[in-house]
Amino acid sequence: MLTKPQLGAGDETATDVVALMADIGRRARAAARSLALADPAAKTAALHAMAAEIRKGRADILAANAGDVAAMEAANQLPSFIDRGRLDDGRIEAIAAALDVVAGLEDPVGVVTAAWTRPNGLAIERVRTPLGVVGVIYESRPNVTADAGALCLRAGNAAILRGGSDALATSRAIHACLVRGLVAAGLTPDAIQLVPVADRAAVGLMLAGLDGNIDVIVPRGGKSLVARVQEEARVPVFAHLEGICHVYVDRAADLAMAKAIVVNAKMRRTGICGAAETLLVDRAVAETHLVPLLDALAAAGCRLKGDAGVRALYPAAEAATEEDWSTEYLDAVISVALVDGLDAAIAHIETYGSHHTDCIVTADEAAAARFFREVDSAIVLHNASTQFADGGEFGMGAEIGIATGRMHARGPVGVEQLTSFKYVVRGEGQTRP
Amino acid sequence: MLTKPQLGAGDETATDVVALMADIGRRARAAARSLALADPAAKTAALHAMAAEIRKGRADILAANAGDVAAMEAANQLPSFIDRGRLDDGRIEAIAAALDVVAGLEDPVGVVTAAWTRPNGLAIERVRTPLGVVGVIYESRPNVTADAGALCLRAGNAAILRGGSDALATSRAIHACLVRGLVAAGLTPDAIQLVPVADRAAVGLMLAGLDGNIDVIVPRGGKSLVARVQEEARVPVFAHLEGICHVYVDRAADLAMAKAIVVNAKMRRTGICGAAETLLVDRAVAETHLVPLLDALAAAGCRLKGDAGVRALYPAAEAATEEDWSTEYLDAVISVALVDGLDAAIAHIETYGSHHTDCIVTADEAAAARFFREVDSAIVLHNASTQFADGGEFGMGAEIGIATGRMHARGPVGVEQLTSFKYVVRGEGQTRP
The missing domain is CATH 3.40.309.10 (Aldehyde Dehydrogenase; Chain A, domain 2)
Structure with missing residues (x-):
């Protein structure tokens, strides 16, 4: 399946979206392994550094956004659609401030959520762990690039972000800031990857799970996007189709x-x-x-x-x-x-x-x-x-979406809902009779 | 897709497994709605009544089992396989005793697992709810019929059980006891349904989710069964492929x-x-x-x-x-x-x-x-x-299996892992600014 994706300005020509996406999946899995063991302080530092880079990169982000908006206008998109994709100083500051909020959230990884001792002396704890790799598929709100990437990082997950093609240049400019923040804190730049091409085949590959390298998909967007994701995804999905x-x-x-x-x-x-x-x-x-x-x-x-x-x-x-x-x-x-x-x-x-x-x-x-x-x-x-009905209003600090399914996450999906758990059992030589 | 399934002795001829399974799915969904609201005491009474019916039905169960075992021997099945399918007085008492254990477990439905109050006075609780409908696909251990049905009931879920064809008569005899126990306690007999035919197409239909009427599948059996379920299922699966x-x-x-x-x-x-x-x-x-x-x-x-x-x-x-x-x-x-x-x-x-x-x-x-x-x-x-590594040893009372996935359930899957949750929010007229 060789395709010629439309590319953002200045991009090298990607001739094989399948190979590109497979590589993104492998990098994400490797990043997830290292993030699972990352020091909480390094994640906090990265999130603050990402916020600082967003503020420093304001001019670049606005320039990229001006190009996206001009293209949307030339394509006669709806004004409400264009408005959602348009950034200004206030919106950029809001994106940076949201990163600082996530930096301040308690790190969920390693938190003990239950502990008990058995009559034979075994001490059992249930401990939060990251979920792994989160795929986020969204439309043209560029702030999702930062919000979703940050929440995944706080929970120790690698993120693969696939934003709407109409805001791709803006998302890439924001993503560049996130990567600088990660690197500044000593974390792998693969912790948050942005699919760099607009090829729609990338979405299908993500929904198929990238060879087992995506653990959950979060769609952010309208009903038709969510319906497609729920219909086609071969991996779990945190979503709501609609809110009646x-x-x-x-x-x-x-x-x-x-x-x-x-x-x-x-x-x-x-x-x-x-x-x-x-x-x-x-x-x-x-x-x-x-x-x-x-x-x-x-x-x-x-x-x-x-x-x-x-x-x-x-x-x-x-x-x-x-x-x-x-x-x-x-x-x-x-x-x-x-x-x-x-x-x-x-x-x-x-x-x-x-x-x-x-x-x-x-x-x-x-x-x-x-x-x-x-x-x-x-x-x-x-x-x-x-x-x-909002993660912020619930006190979760931030949310990546609201789920109406009954599995794993339900209601606002915040950092806790982006974790899994393991059982840790301490013995003194016990064997089972 | 009309098929002529092989039937247990004395069964009416089911000519359309698709229609049969669709009906089972609809009944299960309706049963799940009523079970979600069932009085915990009624579920406890049903579980004890199921145990009593198993003990009363011992002769019928053994007679059915003798037929299954004779057929397995005539088919030259492996001795270890036949042994897993064979019941005796001790194994039947163990099945009944396990039902009494599940009856004694705390009812998880309605348990508040987190509670907090927001600065605006909203009081938020996270409350356990049933998952919905659990599909259990297992091989020829007839005890799973009782164990899985009981755990699902304790958690307020409807169960659709599809046991191995070699033990179908035994499973039907056990299932008849479960149904009598349900009815004696005033619960719907559709709370625990057994697929009454050996047609393998029933498995494929369950893996496809029965038109949205199965919420999760739990396979119990060897690696080839679990691999098929993990490969084909269009609904979430709680399972482990192997334990290395x-x-x-x-x-x-x-x-x-x-x-x-x-x-x-x-x-x-x-x-x-x-x-x-x-x-x-x-x-x-x-x-x-x-x-x-x-x-x-x-x-x-x-x-x-x-x-x-x-x-x-x-x-x-x-x-x-x-x-x-x-x-x-x-x-x-x-x-x-x-x-x-x-x-x-x-x-x-x-x-x-x-x-x-x-x-x-x-x-x-x-x-x-x-x-x-x-x-x-x-x-x-x-x-x-x-x-x-066992739900009983962990103090969960009983388990339906062990999961190695990271979503929802991980490790032993007991009654708590068979629940979901909702958020309950109490206000005094608050509106969002």
Whole structure:
């Protein structure tokens, strides 16, 4: 499979993406072995050095970014897409500051998460270890290059980063800073590798696992990217396909609290995965709660789509179709249904939800307890906005994404979730009878 | 894909294994939803009732087993294979007793494994939940039917069991007892389903995940079964392909302790995955330690294969080939090498091991600490036999297998490893700024 990839300016011609990617995989595995044994202080020093290099390299990064943005404009990309790919002084400082935050996180490797002694005297500990090699496949947000690389490094993992081709020059400029930081701290530059070509075949090779040299894939991007990764990957994936997040306003909800939570959950930022997409209102309080809730949403600029019961009380709402209940708008739109109490709310979420983040607003502790137990989502909230679905808000310092699978990582994926473990057993000559 | 499966005696003719397996998958998913919410006491009662039904059903199980054994003998199966499939009163009581042990294990579902409060007052808990549906594919040990079904139930998971065709009648008789126990405790009989046909296509369908209705596969059996599962499965797998376990006798080892550990690690039971397959002896103590160690192994009935250095000191050893270092004998055979100290021992294990269980014998705490840190295996031991690699010996009560992967479960897979988790967040109206 010989291909001629499109290359960034100034790159040598890579004629064989298969050989290139195989080499990246082997280097990553070797780097993972050495990172697993790296001194935590060296990783901390590298992360701070990476931040310093980003600040020092500001002019180079901006120059590379100007080229990427010009190409995106020439290609008539959507303004929102171009905006996500555009850097300025503030965004570059934010990237550097995020590296300093990760530098300050506790190093997870070697942390003892459980310890017990057996009747025969064997002392057993479960100790965190790195996962190995993390492959990150993302679209054109250049900050992911630094964020993902840093989180992997903190957890002792080697990273293989494959960013969107539209921001490749920017990613390469950022990556060059990361590598200088690694080398300054005495770590291998292969700890964080960036796929240097835009060839899409590289993605397929990563999804196949690079001959066993990738342990987990983290996709960061839209639904079509995540769907492809989940469909094709032959290695574990930490991801969420979509966040169809619900707020259920129970009969025992305080109306003022419900209004604040619903408006925040939907409208604070509509484009994030933790944004609410569906409002469920207990029919028992429809007469008192529905109109004020929908007025508040409308006042905040939200388009409303309701079922028949909702529209009977609030005719300004458009009619929701069956498809609306399973649609992630990522926009100032919400679907609204009346439900017959807690059981019906839970059933609706089970039928249409995506197991991401769901909230109940109620003063009834028993109802909240049932919601917590019965809603099978990565994050369930009581009397708090779904927009808190975020590793930073959870106190993890940073996250590489949010997972809705049930294996290994679920919810925000931070440094701890990027580790594995081993059992360490201390004896005094014990043999098994 | 219509097939005519071979059926157990008295079975209706299943003409469509695809439809059969799809139905099993849907039932399992529905059962998993109800099990996730089951009262822990109901699960405990079901497990005890299952044990009682096994004891009551002894005659039926033995009759079914006699038929299976007769068929295996008529087919000229290996005596060791037939022995693994044969039941007697003692083995049936052991199956029942194991169910009572699992009944006594702490129910993991709902256990809070972490709790913290954010500066904004949000109280976050990480709470254990079931994984969902566990598929277990095993060979002809009929006890796995009960053991695996019970562990899955304790963790709130639905189980789909696919046992070896040679023991199918026995497995069906045992499974009938499990179902009676489930029903007696008011739980759905679909909590533990046994694939009722011997058609090998059922395995392929399970490995493909039954339309998303299997969350994880656990293979129990020989290397060829595990290799097929690891190669073909489209869902996560908890498994180890083989246990190439090492004992490294360091220069600071106490000779008497080393002899006891080496003989136990190799010879206590040679057929289990935690049995030692390679002995590494520090060249610095070859003159004093090697001959007594090998004499002890030989006296215990072990065949010895050594490298040139070993044979120079112990000419009775056969010559080991390169292949021996990566061979899991599962028999009274051991490969023996002299190594140049700790670094060479670690390098040998990294090159030839299977990341399962490895041991260092030494009085040098610093050497043990380095071995613990640098050997990348699920279980690392200091001054204790590798035969302790077992969920029961770890205090987990029971295990469904041992995993050497780095995702989710590693080492013995007990009830905790068969769970996932969710985040539960309690607020008082917080919205995200």
